[in-house]
Amino acid sequence: MYDLVVIGEGLSGLLTAIAARKQGYRTALITKGAGRIIQSSGLFDLIPGSDSDLDAWFRFHHLTSNQKIDVAAAIDRFKDLMNRLHLPYSGNIDHPVSVITGSGHLKKTVLYPATVTPIPDQGCAVIIDFDELSDFQGHFAAANLRADRPQLNVHWLSLHLGIHSQRTLNQLDFARLLEQEQVRRTCIRQIRDQLTERRINKPDLLIFPSVLGADQWQKVVGDFRQAFAARLTEAPGLPPNASGYRLFTALRCEAMRLGVRFYLDAAVMGGEIAANRLLSVTYQTSFSTGKLSAAYFALATGGLLGGGLEATAEGVRESVLHLACDRTGHVTDLPGNLYPIGASQGLAHTACGITGGVFTLLSSNQALRAMDSEREGRECHA
Amino acid sequence: MLEWHVLNETFEKCLKCNACVANCPITANTLAFGGPKHLGPERARLVENQNPIDDKRIEYCTLCGTCDRSCPENVPVSTLMAYAKMRHQEQTGSSFRDFVLSNAELVGKMASGFAPITNLAMRTKPVRIVMEKVMHMAAERHFPAYRFKNFNRTFASSEAKAAEIHIPKLSKRKVAYFVGCYASYNAPEVADSFMQVMRFNGISVLKPKQKCCGIPMLANGRMKQAAKNAAYNCEQLLTYVHQGYDIVATCTSCSLALKKEYRSLLQSDAAKELSAHVYDASEYLRMLQENGEFNENLAPVEQTAGYHAPCHMRAQAMGSPSLDILEMIPGYSIQDLGEGCCGQCGTFGFKKEKYAVSLQLGKRMAESVHALGAETTVTECGMCKNQLDQLTDKPVRHPLQILAASYQKAAAHAPTAARI
Numbered sequence: 001m002y003d004l005v006v007i008g009e010g011l012s013g014l015l016t017a018i019a020a021r022k023q024g025y026r027t028a029l030i031t032k033g034a035g036r037i038i039q040s041s042g043l044f045d046l047i048p049g050s051d052s053d054l055d056a057w058f059r060f061h062h063l064t065s066n067q068k069i070d071v072a073a074a075i076d077r078f079k080d081l082m083n084r085l086h087l088p089y090s091g092n093i094d095h096p097v098s099v100i101t102g103s104g105h106l107k108k109t110v111l112y113p114a115t116v117t118p119i120p121d122q123g124c125a126v127i128i129d130f131d132e133l134s135d136f137q138g139h140f141a142a143a144n145l146r147a148d149r150p151q152l153n154v155h156w157l158s159l160h161l162g163i164h165s166q167r168t169l170n171q172l173d174f175a176r177l178l179e180q181e182q183v184r185r186t187c188i189r190q191i192r193d194q195l196t197e198r199r200i201n202k203p204d205l206l207i208f209p210s211v212l213g214a215d216q217w218q219k220v221v222g223d224f225r226q227a228f229a230a231r232l233t234e235a236p237g238l239p240p241n242a243s244g245y246r247l248f249t250a251l252r253c254e255a256m257r258l259g260v261r262f263y264l265d266a267a268v269m270g271g272e273i274a275a276n277r278l279l280s281v282t283y284q285t286s287f288s289t290g291k292l293s294a295a296y297f298a299l300a301t302g303g304l305l306g307g308g309l310e311a312t313a314e315g316v317r318e319s320v321l322h323l324a325c326d327r328t329g330h331v332t333d334l335p336g337n338l339y340p341i342g343a344s345q346g347l348a349h350t351a352c353g354i355t356g357g358v359f360t361l362l363s364s365n366q367a368l369r370a371m372d373s374e375r376e377g378r379e380c381h382a
Numbered sequence: 383m384l385e386w387h388v389l390n391e392t393f394e395k396c397l398k399c400n401a402c403v404a405n406c407p408i409t410a411n412t413l414a415f416g417g418p419k420h421l422g423p424e425r426a427r428l429v430e431n432q433n434p435i436d437d438k439r440i441e442y443c444t445l446c447g448t449c450d451r452s453c454p455e456n457v458p459v460s461t462l463m464a465y466a467k468m469r470h471q472e473q474t475g476s477s478f479r480d481f482v483l484s485n486a487e488l489v490g491k492m493a494s495g496f497a498p499i500t501n502l503a504m505r506t507k508p509v510r511i512v513m514e515k516v517m518h519m520a521a522e523r524h525f526p527a528y529r530f531k532n533f534n535r536t537f538a539s540s541e542a543k544a545a546e547i548h549i550p551k552l553s554k555r556k557v558a559y560f561v562g563c564y565a566s567y568n569a570p571e572v573a574d575s576f577m578q579v580m581r582f583n584g585i586s587v588l589k590p591k592q593k594c595c596g597i598p599m600l601a602n603g604r605m606k607q608a609a610k611n612a613a614y615n616c617e618q619l620l621t622y623v624h625q626g627y628d629i630v631a632t633c634t635s636c637s638l639a640l641k642k643e644y645r646s647l648l649q650s651d652a653a654k655e656l657s658a659h660v661y662d663a664s665e666y667l668r669m670l671q672e673n674g675e676f677n678e679n680l681a682p683v684e685q686t687a688g689y690h691a692p693c694h695m696r697a698q699a700m701g702s703p704s705l706d707i708l709e710m711i712p713g714y715s716i717q718d719l720g721e722g723c724c725g726q727c728g729t730f731g732f733k734k735e736k737y738a739v740s741l742q743l744g745k746r747m748a749e750s751v752h753a754l755g756a757e758t759t760v761t762e763c764g765m766c767k768n769q770l771d772q773l774t775d776k777p778v779r780h781p782l783q784i785l786a787a788s789y790q791k792a793a794a795h796a797p798t799a800a801r802i
Contacts, residue, residue: 032456033451033454033455038401173413239399239400239404240400240403253720256718257717262702263701264697265456266699285642287641288657288658288699
């Protein structure tokens with residue numbers, strides 16, 4: 001029934017499903033739960049946890065320099081997509097920039113959404129905290145930022161919104177609160193008062209936790225920017241971060257609108273392979289079992305963190321289709337019509353358990369190209 | 383029966399990753415709700431082997447099941463929530479309002495019996511103000527109309543009308559139709575369309591004895607009553623399953639109950655057996671199509687439509703069968719709106735204290751209907767339709783109504799073709 005079945009709803013899965021659908025593939029996406037983007041920062045790094053540059057990244061993934069064009073094309077494609085989804089991304093893979101994390105420490109990233117601004121070396125930065133938000137500790141963040149950027153004049157202040165909630169508030173809750181004009185006005189007033197009180201004349205940069213609007217980030221960012229004539233940035237930390245949530249919902253909504261068929265809360269339990277081709281995958285829900293057939297399959301189940309790979313006493317195993325793999329989780333007898341994407345390609349492509357994002361863009365693009373040329377080949381042959 | 387030990391340890395898999403919280407439509411719209419992680423697995427873990435805790439915040443849960451679909455660890459969050467709701471109902475009792483709302487079937491019977499009067503009364507302001515004061519039902523909320531000629535009264539004539547469609551038998555299948563309260567009392571035209579579509583596919587349909595599927599009871603914490611209905615329906619429907627009938631429903635909440643909820647409510651082999659023979663109507667038609675048993679003689683319907691996927695449709699892990707079916711109609715252009723919960727959430731949106739949250743929730747869906755600018759909106763769920771009717775100005779149709787119209791047109795334009 002389908003041309004392509006994508007297994008997994010993370011960044012790899014959603015990007016591949018969207019791109020395939022646009023190329024006319026009848027596409028289904030099957031997943032046992034929401035993808036891991038919702039736990040992510042929404043930023044795209046080269047090698048997570050490292051300040052490496054592009055050359056180091058090429059070596060890390062064993063890519064040759066003539067694949068630079070492919071990488072650039074993949075990134076352009078992603079930027080085009082995100083522009084269309086009103087969640088534009090900036091950045092350049094040749095020039096990683098320093099952005100702030102929830103702990104206040106800096107990290108290098110290459111693609112970041114419009115709610116994020118690189119941290120300058122000097123000037124005046126003000127970290128905005130909320131009394132009611134326990135997931136972000138502004139004074140720690142300020143101390144860490146001062147250590148990383150000694151020339152930068154760092155202040156922190158905490159706002160008290162007087163919010164009564166029946167649950168512990170997280171960053172996403174605050175992102176939704178800030179979409180209310182009344183709440184924004186209260187914030188702006190309190191920030192103004194505290195800046196005056198501390199005789200901070202004109203901040204260059206306001207640093208928020210990842211709370212700058214869930215769906216209406218333009219409105220939130222616009223208001224603060226206008227009120228203080230300063231740049232803004234988010235410091236993504238403990239999930240859920242609004243920055244990760246925005247990326248996830250934008251991609252999922254796009255996939256649905258394009259007509260990708262979603263099989264949710266359905267865990268793939270294995271597949272039927274014959275003559276080096278994956279014919280179908282079987283899945284289980286809490287009330288049924290089923291089978292999905294397709295001409296092509298994308299394995300977008302992630303690595304150790306995503307759940308596609310499992311570390312056992314005997315070594316690493318591929319936990320969804322139960323394919324044979326080496327000790328790095330690289331599938332050794334890959335069926336010809338199955339394309340592992342992103343972290344599903346094995347531990348050699350992950351650092352700190354994730355690919356960082358840029359590699360995912362590349363591998364999703366490569367898989368689709370390979371699928372296309374195989375399909376064309378088959379059609380010519382026929 | 384309603385012991386929760388069978389669910390034991392399922393909550394232990396919760397990693398507190400917050401995926402359920404981030405995706406929960408109610409959490410996104412009110413701080414009065416405790417959230418699925420806290421009231422589901424965390425609460426279960428806390429009260430394990432202790433006195434159960436009653437938590438009022440559970441009232442905001444609509445059992446839409448988005449938490450289940452978000453959880454990467456397969457924790458049955460919504461089932462845990464249903465038990466918390468039961469606990470709360472046991473401790474505090476049902477308000478008269480919740481008792482009435484959860485009795486969709488009884489209300490349907492009575493309201494349709496006096497339909498012209500009930501409909502008129504429900505549109506009369508003083509009546510609604512009294513209802514809001516006494517019953518705590520939101521005065522501004524539109525109610526679906528009730529039909530005097532409900533499907534129980536018209537089934538025989540609908541059957542006779544369908545029998546006039548002359549079509550060779552494409553399929554050996556027989557269908558027992560689970561009509562559900564909405565198509566019975568509020569939208570017999572949906573049931574009529576179903577009868578016709580089945581007839582156009584050469585499949586005979588009967589209507590077994592049935593009670594309300596129980597979803598409104600579950601949502602209002604009345605789990606024991608839901609289990610009673612489940613046991614009755616399960617017994618009735620299984621007699622047909624044993625005679626080779628497939629059970630098909632046009633309401634996605636009903637089909638979800640029959641497929642999934644009865645298994646945890648009854649925990650019986652019978653419920654398991656029934657579950658395997660239940661289909662959503664569009665899912666059933668898609669299955670016919672895949673098996674080459676589908677009548678593809680569809681006349682063009684030049685129309686644009688937005689599709690709203692009900693939460694209980696998404697919960698069935700079947701893709702979007704209504705889109706698959708409707709895309710086969712020539713000239714028919716339909717696009718998924720790509721939004722989440724409509725906010726009506728069954729009985730939730732009628733309640734005075736939930737009304738504002740319900741409208742807030744539906745805003746995104748309404749905006750996407752407006753942004754798409756299609757001529758109609760299509761959805762399987764009567765309650766989603768209720769919200770769409772109130773928040774948008776586009777006519778809302780069940781997918782089978784579109785399909786029935788296409789078949790009829792094909793038969794009218796080429797009467798001989800339909801009689802081959």
